[in-house]
Amino acid sequence: MSESLGSAVRGAPQTTLRHQLAELRGPAVVPRPMDARALAALAANPGCKRRALLDGAGVDKAVLAERLGSPAAYGQSQFAIMRGNAFEAKVKADGGRELLRLLGVDDAAGVEVPDLAAAGPEGRAARTALALREATEAGAWTLLDHPLLALDVAGSPVFLEPDAVVIGPDGRWTVVEIKSFPMIDGAADASKVGAAARQAAVYVLALERVAAVTEGARVARSVLLVCPKDFSNLPAASVVDVRKQVSVTRRQLDRLTRIEDIAAALPEGLTFDVETCTPEQLTEAVEAVPHAYAPECLAACELAFHCRERARCAGAVEVLGRSVRGELGGLTTIGAVLDAARGQDGDGGTPCSGEAESSGEDDPTVAAVRRARALRAEALEAGACL
Known part of the structure; x- marks a missing residue:
């Protein structure tokens, strides 16, 4: 066993x-x-x-x-997945002619589209890295369709598959995100664009890992977002700056506890x-x-x-949101917050007195909660008098 x-x-x-x-x-x-x-x-x-x-x-x-x-x-619903797959297929049809047109490349015939097939995720990631290096050395437009990238997360390898990566003649690597939500009058829903930018930032981080060992390569800090134009199925593109998302994602991933440390406990x-x-x-x-x-x-x-x-x-204050949780400091339960506002001890019944009461008054969080309760009472009293 x-x-x-x-x-x-x-x-x-x-x-x-x-x-x-x-x-x-x-x-x-x-x-x-x-x-x-x-x-x-x-x-x-x-x-x-x-x-x-x-x-x-x-x-x-x-x-x-x-x-x-x-x-x-x-x-995602199955309908959304099918619609997204159909739109991506349209964008990449004829050797990616539509996608390359959005990048300003008129002659798709001269663009290389290497085969990235290999055995297993490790093999595909290695084949993608090789294709990136070869395309950079060749100095020609190259389209990588569904490349596989590797990224270390908390001590464990993760394999990521962007929709496409385009390598320019100047050695610039650009992530392409193809989404099925519409771009109306040149702008898409801000929340959906934000989610796409955070997802693309992960691909940028993984590409930087390969670019660090590839001479002449540089990863673009902006991604090409391709969406349906208005209410049609015609592709439209927008350049999205992901510098902030890349910085935040890198910092947050660095904060992750290594998985073996979590497992050990x-x-x-x-x-x-x-x-x-x-x-x-x-x-x-x-x-x-x-x-x-x-x-x-x-x-x-x-x-x-x-x-x-x-x-x-558990009555945890986390259910109220991260901002509220941050403001409440050492008050970790809703019951403790209410007790502090009423000037009671942490067990929810008897009033605080002596040293405990003095300690509560010295706590700026407790003082702020009590002040908020007093202001609420004043507002309710004023409203009742109207």
């Missing part, structure tokens, strides 16, 4: 991280690869060890959430095997890994509904 995950991490250095994560995921469970969308969401919440571990282990969080009784209302025998574990066992396993819930998770994580329910049951 194989050793437990905790024992493997602590006492068997020869066991690779990949084997540890396979044990955590379940030996018979096929790993779910992490994509740029998931990585961008993870970078937006680097304090969530739960998501970092589950994504690193390749656990299907949608299936896990369903087994926990909190199915996720997250992800787990109880022995812990597993997220959705095929063999009962819902009760899965709940216990999930709760053993710290999380950092925020309302923004509802739009980016399949486990968000489960984490929200647990945070609500």
Whole structure:
């Protein structure tokens, strides 16, 4: 019988991280690869060890959430996926003629489109890196259709697949993002463009890893966003500056705790095997890994509904949002905030007195909460008099 995950991490250095994560995921469970969308969401919440571990282990969080009784209302519909695939095929038809036209290249016949096929993700990533170097040395327009890039995240390799990368004669590498949401009068929905920019920033970081060892290469800090024009199916393009997103994503990814460090703190025998574990066992396993819930998770994580329910049951201030959580400092529960506002102790009943009361008054957070309560009372009293 194989050793437990905790024992493997602590006492068997020869066991690779990949084997540890396979044990955590379940030996018979096929790993779910992490994509740029998931990585961008993870970078937006680097304090969530739960998501970092589950994504690193390749656990299907949608299936896990369903087994926990909190199915996720997250992800694209099949219709949206089919529409996006059809639009991407149109943009890349005839050797990418439409895409190259948007880049200002009139003669698509002279553009190289190398074959990137190879065995396994490691092979495809190596073939992509070779194609990038060859295109840069050749000094000619080159289109890489669905290249595969590798990026180290918290000590674990992640393989990313952008829609396209274009290499110019000057050695400039440009990420191309093809989306099916419309660009009306030259502008698209700001929230969707922002999400696309955060996703593209992950590709830029992965390209920079290859460019660092490629002479003459430089990665553009702007990406080409291609969307349907107005209400038609004709492609239109917009250049999106992603310098801010690249900087933020790099900083957030650097903050991520290494996955082996998270795994080392787990109880022995812990597993997220959705095929063999009962819902009760899965709940216990999930709760053993710290999380950092925020309302923004509802739009980016399949486990968000489960984490929200647990945070609500615990009365955690995280359910009110990150900004509120930051303002409240050491007051970590809604009950503690209400008690502080009423001048009560942390147990929710008796008034504070003596040293405890003095300590509360000295706390600027407690003082601000009490001041807010006093202002609310004054406003309600003034409203009642009108």
